[in-house]
Each structure stands twice: as structure tokens, then as C-alpha cells.
Amino acid sequence: MFSKNALLTVLLGLSIASCTSKKEAEEAAKNSPTPSEAAAPQAEVHGAELKSVELTNPLNKEWVSAGKGIYDTKCLACHKLTDEKLVGPGWSGVTKKREAVWIMNMITNVEMMLEKDDEAQKLLEQCLVRMPNQNVTQDDARKILEFMRSNDGEK
Ligand code: HEC
Numbered sequence: 725m726f727s728k729n730a731l732l733t734v735l736l737g738l739s740i741a742s743c744t745s746k747k748e749a750e751e752a753a754k755n756s757p758t759p760s761e762a763a764a765p766q767a768e769v770h771g772a773e774l775k776s777v778e779l780t781n782p783l784n785k786e787w788v789s790a791g792k793g794i795y796d797t798k799c800l801a802c803h804k805l806t807d808e809k810l811v812g813p814g815w816s817g818v819t820k821k822r823e824a825v826w827i828m829n830m831i832t833n834v835e836m837m838l839e840k841d842d843e844a845q846k847l848l849e850q851c852l853v854r855m856p857n858q859n860v861t862q863d864d865a866r867k868i869l870e871f872m873r874s875n876d877g878e879k
Contacts, residue, residue, distance in 0.1 A: 773833060774862065777824040777869070782879055784870055791864075791871025798858045799868070805875050811853050819876045824869060831858070831865040 780787075795803075802811035818827065822843075830837050830844060834855045837844040848854060860868070 773836065774825055774828050777828050777866070779824055779873075780870070783874055787867040787870035788874045789871075791867035791869070791874075794860070794864055794868055795871055798860065802853075802855070809851070812851055812855055813847060815872055815875055817876060819869070819873045819878070827869055827872065828862065828865050830855075831860050831868060832862055834858075 804810050804814040805816060807814045807816040822830075826841075826843070829841075834844075834857050838848055838854060
């Protein structure tokens with residue numbers, strides 16, 4: 725009888741111990757995500773509001789042409805480079821009219837802008853179409869901004 729109890733105690737102890745260590749492992753996994761999990765929030769563009777943008781002077785020519793490439797594939801369907809509206813407003817003059825940081829947030833975080841920003845909401849009232857999130861990274865958005873500045877005549 726005694727030895728059976730002792731065995732039970734040992735087994736119980738073992739199962740508790742293994743249970744705890746499993747929980748601990750899970751906690752640890754939660755607190756220190758694997759590299760792939762850690763990369764996910766960066767790939768997901770919405771949620772991070774940008775506070776400032778550094779402008780180059782003169783323009784970064786490589787970014788201008790990279791930005792043009794992104795424009796051609798992701799933005800051209802809705803935005804002209806003149807001041808003429810297509811689905812969205814034409815881009816001519818946009819960098820004079822808006823802060824760089826506003827433009828960057830509009831590109832990378834359009835849902836938040838349409839929800840919170842008065843100017844973005846005014847545009848929505850005029851265009852009647854919600855600009856879709858184009859999954860543009862901040863790096864790519866910065867290149868598009870450079871292309872917009874070039875489109876507005878900056879050198
Ligand atoms: C499906 C159409 C569509 C696509 C594609 C699109 N946009 Fe837009 N965009 C809009 C609309 C519509 C607005 C006006 C705001 C609204 O109604 O959501 C807008 C507004 C903007 C504005 C503000 C313009 C201003 O005059 O202040 C910027 C900047 C902008 N878009 C950048 C981009 C960039 C960069 C891309 C490509 C990566 C892009 N958009 C792709 C439809 C689009």
C-alpha cells in the first residue's frame with residue numbers, strides 16, 4: 725500500500741512538473757517570438773503611425789525611379805500624375821499641399837487615416853471610394869514620396 729502511494733506521489737509530481745514546464749515553455753515562446761513571428765508585424769503595414777519623415781535634398785534619384793516602378797504597378801490604376809482626378813486625386817501638387825508624414829501615413833496606413841484624419845475623410849467624401857491598403861512598406865512608401873516630389877518639380 726505504502727509503495728503504491730509513493731509511486732502515485734512520484735507520478736503526480738512528475739506530471740505536475742511536466743505540465744508546469746510545458747506552460748513555462750509556452751510562456752517563453754510567447755515572450756520571445758521566433759524570427760518568423762517577429763517579422764510578421766513589420767510585414768503588416770497598418771497599425772504603426774509614422775511621426776516624422778526625413779527629406780533628402782537633392783532628391784535621391786534611385787528612390788525616384790524605384791518609386792515610379794511601384795507607382796506603375798500599384799497606384800497608376802487610380803492616380804494620375806496631373807491634377808486630374810481618376811478614382812483618387814491626381815498627384816500633381818500633392819507634396820506642396822500635404823506634409824510628407826501625412827502622405828506616408830496615407831500610403832502605409834490608409835484605414836487609420838480614413839477613420840481619424842479630417843483631410844483624408846474630406847477626400848473620401850469627394851472620391852466616394854475608399855483607397856484600399858496597397859500593402860506598401862514604409863521603405864517603399866518613402867520611395868513613392870520621392871517620386872511624388874520629383875513629379876512636383878523638385879530636383
Ligand atoms: C483603387 C484605387 C486606388 C489605388 C490603387 C490607390 N489609391 Fe490612393 N487614393 C484613392 C482614393 C479614392 C483616394 C482618396 C481618399 C479615399 O477616398 O479613400 C486616394 C488618396 C490618396 C492620397 C492622398 C491624395 C491627396 O490629394 O491628398 C495619396 C497620397 C495616395 N492615395 C497614394 C496612393 C499610393 C502611393 C498608391 C499606390 C501604392 C495608391 N494611392 C493607390 C484610390 C486609390
